[in-house]
Amino acid sequence: MSIALERDERVVHRYFAGQKTRFLQEWREILQSGHLLYNLVHRDLTVRYKRSILGALWTLLHPLLLTGILVIVFSHIFRFDIEHYEIYLLSGLLPWTFFAQTTVSSMAATAWNGPLMKRVRVPKSIFTLSTTISGLINLAISYLPLVGIMVINGIKFKPAMLFLPVSVAILAVFTFGLSLMLSTISIYFVDVREMFAVALTALMYLTPIIWPLKIVPPRFQQIIQANPLYYFVEMVRIPLHAGIIPSAKLLTVAIVMALASFLFGWLTFRRMSRGFYPHL
Amino acid sequence: MSSIVCRDISVTYPPQKAPSLKEWALRRGNRAKPFQALTDVNLTIEPGEAFGIVGGNGAGKSTLLRVIAGIIPPTRGEVITRGVLAPIIELGTGFDGELSGRENIFFNGSLLGRSRAFMRRCVEEIIDFSGLTEFIDAPLRTYSTGMVARLAFAVATTIDAEIVLLDEVLAVGDASFYDRCEERIRRFHQTGATIVFVSHDLVSVRELCTRAVWIDHGRVVTIGDANEVADAYEKRMHALPAPAVATV
Ligand SMILES: Nc1ncnc2c1ncn2[C@@H]1O[C@H](COP(=O)(O)OP(=O)(O)OP(=O)(O)O)[C@@H](O)[C@H]1O
Ligand SMILES: [Mg+2]
Numbered sequence: 130m131s132i133a134l135e136r137d138e139r140v141v142h143r144y145f146a147g148q149k150t151r152f153l154q155e156w157r158e159i160l161q162s163g164h165l166l167y168n169l170v171h172r173d174l175t176v177r178y179k180r181s182i183l184g185a186l187w188t189l190l191h192p193l194l195l196t197g198i199l200v201i202v203f204s205h206i207f208r209f210d211i212e213h214y215e216i217y218l219l220s221g222l223l224p225w226t227f228f229a230q231t232t233v234s235s236m237a238a239t240a241w242n243g244p245l246m247k248r249v250r251v252p253k254s255i256f257t258l259s260t261t262i263s264g265l266i267n268l269a270i271s272y273l274p275l276v277g278i279m280v281i282n283g284i285k286f287k288p289a290m291l292f293l294p295v296s297v298a299i300l301a302v303f304t305f306g307l308s309l310m311l312s313t314i315s316i317y318f319v320d321v322r323e324m325f326a327v328a329l330t331a332l333m334y335l336t337p338i339i340w341p342l343k344i345v346p347p348r349f350q351q352i353i354q355a356n357p358l359y360y361f362v363e364m365v366r367i368p369l370h371a372g373i374i375p376s377a378k379l380l381t382v383a384i385v386m387a388l389a390s391f392l393f394g395w396l397t398f399r400r401m402s403r404g405f406y407p408h409l
Numbered sequence: 410m411s412s413i414v415c416r417d418i419s420v421t422y423p424p425q426k427a428p429s430l431k432e433w434a435l436r437r438g439n440r441a442k443p444f445q446a447l448t449d450v451n452l453t454i455e456p457g458e459a460f461g462i463v464g465g466n467g468a469g470k471s472t473l474l475r476v477i478a479g480i481i482p483p484t485r486g487e488v489i490t491r492g493v494l495a496p497i498i499e500l501g502t503g504f505d506g507e508l509s510g511r512e513n514i515f516f517n518g519s520l521l522g523r524s525r526a527f528m529r530r531c532v533e534e535i536i537d538f539s540g541l542t543e544f545i546d547a548p549l550r551t552y553s554t555g556m557v558a559r560l561a562f563a564v565a566t567t568i569d570a571e572i573v574l575l576d577e578v579l580a581v582g583d584a585s586f587y588d589r590c591e592e593r594i595r596r597f598h599q600t601g602a603t604i605v606f607v608s609h610d611l612v613s614v615r616e617l618c619t620r621a622v623w624i625d626h627g628r629v630v631t632i633g634d635a636n637e638v639a640d641a642y643e644k645r646m647h648a649l650p651a652p653a654v655a656t657v
Contacts, residue, residue, distance in 0.1 A: 139410075139412075139491040139492045139493075139571060140491070140492060140493055141489065141490070141491050142479055142488075142489070142490045142491075142494070143487065143488070143489045144476070144479045144482060144483065144487065144488045145483065145486070145487035145488070146419075146482070146483050146484055146485045146486060146487065148482060161522060162519075162520075162522070164518070164519035164522060164523065164524055164525070165519040165520055165522075167519070167525075168515065168516050168519045172505065172508065172516070176505075176507050176508070244501075244502055244504070245496075245504055246480070247475070247480065247497075248478075248480075248496045248497045248498075248499065248504075249478065249480070249494075249495075249496035249497065249520050250478055250479040250480055250494070251520070403482050404423065406475070406480060406481045406482075407422050407423055
C-alpha cells in the first residue's frame with residue numbers, strides 16, 4: 130500500500146495486519162491508476178451500446194423520447210400551469226436521471242468488478258468514481274437536446290445559465306458520496322440494491338420533477354422539502370428554466386448535504402472496504 | 410533486496426457470508442466459527458526466482474497468492490513486495506467477457522499502469538506470443554479456459570511486470586504454449602523478475618522452479634530446493650490413500 134521508490138527503483142508495497150484505508154492514499158492510488166480509470170469510463174460509455182443498432186445515439190434519444198411522452202401526458206391531459214413545461218420537465222429530469230443511474234450503476238459496477246478485485250489490487254472506490262464520471266459525460270450529452278428545445282422555443286441566453294456546471298458539480302459530489310456508501314454496503318448485502326431501486330421509484334414521484342411544487346397544498350410542501358433530492362433538482366433546474374442563480378439558502382442546503390454525503394460515504398467505505406474479499 | 414517478504418502471515422476468513430440484510434438480522438446469534446486459512450507463514454523470495462507453491466486442495470495456496478498481491482489483508486503479520494505486480498493469472502474468466510481479446514490487452518495493460526500508447530507498441534508482440542491472432546477480435550467470453558490463460562500470461566510477461574503470480578494455469582496451456590512459457594520464465598530469471606507459481610503438476614515445479622514451499626492446512630511444511638520439496642510432498646501424497654482436503 131505504501132508506495133515509494135527505493136534505491137533499486139522498484140515500487141514497494143507493504144501490507145500489514147490492521148492497516149487502515151487512508152483518504153489521501155486512496156486518491157493517490159486512483160491518480161496512479163489513471164489509465165485504468167480512463168479504460169473503465171471508456172468501457173462504460175461504449176459497452177453500454179455495443180449490441181444496439183443506434184449505438185450512442187440513445188444517449189440523445191432517451192431524454193427526448195421520455196420528454197415527448199411526458200409532455201403529451203402532462204401538458205395535454207393533466208395540464209400544469211407552467212411556462213415552457215417541456216423545459217421545466219427536462220431540466221429537472223436530466224439531473225434526476227443522472228442521480229438515479231449513477232447510484233444504481235455504481236452498485237452494479239462494484240459487484241461486477243468482483244472478479245477483477247479478486248485478481249488484482251485496485252483502489253476499490255475507482256468503480257464508483259468511474260461510474261460517476263461516465264454519468265456526468267452522459268448528462269452533458271443529454272443537455273444538447275434540451276438546448277435545442279430552448280432555442281426552438283426562442284428562449285434568450287441569460288448569464289445565470291452559466292451557473293449550471295456549478296450546480297451539477299454539487300450534485301455530483303452528493304451522488305458520488307451516496308453511491309460510494311451504497312456500493313460498499315451492497316457488496317455485503319445484495320438486497321440493498323433491490324431496496325434502493327424501490328426507494329428510487331417512490332422518490333421520483335415524491336420529488337417535484339414532473340409536477341411543480343405549487344400544486345401541493347402549502348401544509349404538505351414542507352414534507353416535500355424534507356426530501357434532499359428536492360434541493361438538488363431545483364438547484365440544477367433553476368439556472369436553465371428560470372434563468373436565475375439559485376438562492377443562497379438553496380445552495381447552502383445543497384452544499385451541506387453534498388459534503389455530508391461525501392463524508393458518510395467515505396467513512397462507510399473506509400470501515401467496510403477492507404473486508405470485501407470473502408464477499409466478492 | 411528481496412522481491413517478496415512474508416512475515417508471520419495469518420489469514421482468517423470471516424464465519425460466513427450474509428448475503429442479505431434479512432438473513433444477517435435473523436442469524437446474528439448462531440454463526441459458524443471463522444476459518445483460519447493461513448497460519449504463521451514466513452517466506453522470502455529473491456528477484457529472478459521462479460518459486461513454486463505446492464499443497465493439497467484447500468491448503469491455502471491461492472489465499473497466499475492473494476495476500477502477496479495485496480488483495481486479502483492479512484489478519485496478522487506483514488507482506489512487502491518490490492516491483493510492479495501483474496494481476497494474478499488463474500483459471501476461469503478473464504477480465505471482461507464483453508470486450509474483445511485485443512481490448513482486454515489494453516485493459517490489462519492499464520491495470521499495470523501502462524498507457525495506451527505504450528500498449529500499442531507491444532500489442533502485436535503479445536498477440537503473437539499468445540498465438541491467438543485468429544481470435545483476437547472476438548469477445549473474451551467466447552474464449553476457452555486455455556486461451557484466456559495464454560492471453561493473460563502473454564500480457565504479464567511482455568510488458569515488464571516485475572512480479573508474476575500464476576495459479577495453476579500452465580497445466581491448461583497445450584505443449585507448444587508450455588514450451589514458450591518455459592522460455593519466458595528463463596528469460597525472466599535473467600532480467601531479475603520474479604515468478605510465483607502454484608501447481609499440482611510436480612513435473613513442472615521441478616523443471617521450472619528454483620525453490621518451492623509445501624503448504625498444508627495453512628502452515629508451511631517444508632521450504633527449500635524445488636526438487637527436495639517436490640520429493641517430500643510426493644512421498645506424503647502417495648503414503649495417504651486419498652489426498653486430505655482441509656475441512657471448512
Ligand atoms: N471466501 C472465502 N470464505 C471462506 N473461506 C474461504 C474463502 N476462500 C477460501 N476459503 C477457505 O480457505 C481455504 C484455503 O483456500 P485456497 O483457495 O487458498 O486453497 P488452495 O490451496 O488454493 O486450494 P486448491 O488447490 O484447491 O486451489 C479453503 O479451505 C477454503 O475453504
Ligand atoms: Mg487454489
